[in-house]
Amino acid sequence: MNLFAQMRSRVLDALSQMISDGVLPDGLDFANVAVEPPRDAAHGDMATNAAMVLAKPAKMKPRDIAEALAERLGLLAEVESATVAGPGFLNLRLDPSIWADLVQTIVTTPEYGRSDMGQGGKVNVEFVSANPTGPMHVGHTRGAVFGDALASLLSYAGYEVTREYYINDGGAQVDVLARSVYLRYLQAHGQEVEFPEGTYPGDYLIGVGEALKEKVGDTYLDKGEQFWLADVREFATEAMMEMIRGDLAALGVTMDRFFSEKSLYGTGRIEGALAELDGKDLIYRGTLEPPKGKLPEDWEPREQTLFRSTAYGDDVDRPVQKSDGAWTYFAPDIAYHWDKIERGYDQLIDVLGADHGGYVKRMKAAVAALSDERVPLDVKLCQLVKLYKNGEPFKMSKRAGTFVTLRDVVEEVGADVTRFVMLTRKNDAPLDFDFAKAIEQSKDNPVYYVQYAHARCRSVLRKAEAAGITAASPVLTDAAEIDVVRALAEWPRVVEIAARTHEPHRIAFYLYDLAQSFHALWNRGNDRPELRFWQEGDAGSTAAKILLPQAVSVVISAGLGILGVTPVEEMR
RNA sequence: GCACCCAUAGCUCAGCUGGAUAGAGUGUCGCCCUCCGAAGGCGAAGGUCGUAGGUUCGAAUCCUACUGGGUGCGCCA
Structure with missing residues (x-):
């Protein structure tokens, strides 16, 4: 029950009537005819731009169309008056009984407002996708809230939605995690350890090290990395995901699916996706031009395997393989999106941090290529969250112990407040989050x-x-x-x-x-x-x-x- | 150098498919509890919609150039 949609169809009926009466010429497109709330309620309850939109194609004056339309609409029972205003607006004042009826309808219609707009179309919303190397921080929080709310919204609008988390467990950063956990493991055995550059010194791994000790005893002591790395990596990643699941739960976010990047390796999934592109002649060996302006110090031309993303609107072609033959991050991500396409989604949405903006064009290109432009990919970039406390910028620093995690925020202000505040800003606008104000129970809030x-x-x-x-x-x-x-x-x-x-x-x-x-x-x-x-x-x-x-x-x-x-x- | 995002009231921000006199909050000033919950309400003041062009009957909205800010730009993910 949408009063505006209802009135719009009345307007279209009237317009059709005007065509058959010869008032309007044949073959007009009504697609742009809108019925909206007027800017100023004094104008009426609803307004339509029909006369202005149709004036040119009908080769008539807007006011003439508006007056003819007003005459017809004025006859409707639900319309109290229809008046022409301004350049050709048609303002409608509704019969007062309409409002009472609407209130009645709202309380008797289950889920008034729910829409079938999506027609059951399948949408995949990928969000958060934080590296499984530590607790979620405030930056992730915004993406998590945004993605979750977007998913609920689409579901409410009649889409069939999947909430999905892509676990970046395939790259070098999980090796770093494993080494860091190993150090905590040694520590759990009473050894003095130091955390060299390139490891994670955070306290949150202490428990993981102890749990590892619990599980394997002294098996990994005094052993080389090749002996324990793979096992510890898996153990640590699982522990981190456990923690992240808990963080998400604290926020009220439940994923439908966690998709492991690592599962794409060694299974032919990456090769398969790239073969698909290769079959479309979109993969080739070549050398990229160095970026203009500041030249990276160690730049030297190298031949690489490239994806011809420029064929789909990207600025340059993108490498899928590093010079040592390993995949770039892009390659498994192509395979991942290929997987999503194969699972039959009609629409893909990726929620990313704004620092991934440079990644959008190539990903869109890949999805367009892989789906033959059938599946649209919308990438929503969430801007940074700036933390404040009583108006003072709140600097985050891991070393100073003022690193703010999602848990910190939720424990401090609660999930409801966190979620609402994060959603009171457009996703591509930066967000100021003030702890003190967020818990203040006033109209400030x-x-x-x-x-x-x-x-x-x-x-x-x-x-x-x-x-x-x-x-x-x-x-x-x-x-x-x-x-x-x-x-x-x-x-x-x-x-x-x-x-x-x-x-x-x-x-x-x-x-x-x-x-x-x-x-x-x-x-x-x-x-x-x-x-x-x-x-x-x-x-x-x-x-x-x-x-x-x-x-x-x-x-x-x-x-x-x-x-x-x-x-x-x-x-x- | 290139790409993407942003620029609207003192401050923080909305603004629908291009539509009428550009709206909230906050701050400043004035008012409202004998009254269903004052965690609230009413009013005043505050704008060259970054600049300059263009398209259009009509531009904060679309296009171009410029200015200012953010992000990113092969072997990080």
Whole structure:
């Protein structure tokens, strides 16, 4: 039930009618005809740009079309008035009964706002994909929250979504991890150890070293690397993934699948993917030009195996093999995306940190090539999170012990607040995260503001329930009441726009707006008792009032659900 | 040097497929609890939408150039 979509189809009907009546010429494309909320509510409840969009192709004046359209729309039962304004806008004022009906619909329709836009299309959202070498830090947190909310949003919009984590367990960094754990293992055996450059000195590996000792005893003592490296690598990686799973769980994120990079090695998967590209004549041996400007000190021309990504819009072709013959990071990633394509996804989404921006074009090129441009890949880059404490920049340093992990943040401010704050910014805009402000329970803090609105709704509803009052058809008269319903009417639109643009932050902003109009109405009850939801000693009036807060709570709860934030029953 | 992202109120940011007088929060100033939850509300003030062109009936939005900031640029992942 989307009032705007409904009205749009009324408008299109009217336009078709105008064509058959000879008012408009044949063969017009209505694709750009939109029905939207007007910028200013004083203009009306809805506005359509139909006349302006069609003026040129119909070779008519916008106002002429608008007037003819207004005449027809004015006849509809749900339209109270249709007036032409400005350059050719058609403003519609709806019959007041529409609003009451909508409120009724919201509380009786399961999941009002859920959309079938996705048509069950399969979408894979890959996110977090942090190296399994340590705990997740704040930077990962944003990607985790964003990816999870995006996945929920798409699912709400009718897509079949898989949440996936790509474990980078194939490169040199897991060897470093293994060596670091080995040192902790020696330490667990009472040896003095030092952590040389190129190892991870973090305390979080102490327990892993002890666990390794527990498992293998003294088997690896005084042994060469070749003897223990592979085993320790696996043991350590598994321990890290265990930790990361726990970190994600603390945030409320559950992956559907963890995909191991290492599983691509030695199984022919990488070779297979590259053969696929080679079959399209996109792999060749060649030498890259050095990058212009600053030349790397040790630059020397080398022949490498290259992927012809320029055939799909990249700036230069990209190496898939290092000079020593080992794969670059890109090669298994090609194989990974090939795997995703083969699993039948209609759409791929990668959520990456902004520092991977340079990687986007080649990955898109690879996916386009491998899927014959059938499967779109959207790469969402999350900008950095800048930490503050009471307005003061909070510098992170592993050495100074001020390294901030995801756990630190969640323990300090809670998962709900963390998630909401991370989503109050567009993904490609940098985010300031202030610890002190995040836990402050005030209007400074949008989370509490939205939750407060929900709590107020629930509070009234509990009171009504306790009094045995059940909701009856609402009577909506005041402008503040209509404002709230107007906001509710936009919910399905917001879901679709947010899903289409892959921008979950729109949900957060919408909820804030909805909460705002609700709080405004609530406070109006201070001066005008007849606007209160609870009408003391008048069960009949109360019954007619409480459907609106019920509808608000339905939408807030659905919206917060998408963001993964708890819609609380009461503030404490 | 090249590529990608960003530039909107003092500050932090929204702004839908190009649409009407560009919106919130915060900060500043004034007001509102005998009142359903003041963790709230109302009002005032605050803008050459980085600059210059272009496309269009119409541009914060699209195109080009420039300025300023971020990120990245073979053998890190």
